[in-house]
Amino acid sequence: MQTSSFYQNVYDVVKLIPFGRATSYGAIAAYLGSKGSARMVGYAMNNSIKTEAGIPAHRVVNRNGLLTGKFHFGIGDEMKNRLENEGLVIIDNQIQNFNAVFWNPATELAL
DNA sequence: GAGGTGACTGCGA
C-alpha cells in the first residue's frame, strides 16, 4: 500500500484478466471501491505502459467496449491487433459481443 | 501549496 498505490491495485486486477476477456475502467474502479474514479484506472494504465509495460491494458476498455486508449497504448493498432489475437472481434475500434467477453473482477474475484 | 488534467460514467435535453 504505502502512499496511495491505487495504480498498483489496478495493475494487479488487470494482470488477473484471463485470456480472451476484457473489462471496463468502471468495473475495476468499482472493485477497488472507488466507482467514481474510473478515470484514475485509465490514468494508471497510462502509467503502467511506461513503468510496468507488462500490463494487458488492451484488455481494458471503456463501458461501451470501445478502445478509447488505443492511441495511448502505443503505436498503430497494437491494441486492436492484440484483442483480435485473443479471439475478440474489433470493429471500428469497438469490441463486438463485448458482453460475452466482459470480465467483472467484482464478480470473478469476489468469490 | 494550488491549479489543471484525464485511456470514464451517468443523466438530461
Next chain:
DNA sequence: CTCGCAGCCACCT
C-alpha cells in the same frame, strides 16, 4: 437516437 454537461479522485506541473 444523438449530443452535451457535470461529477469524480489521484497524479502531474
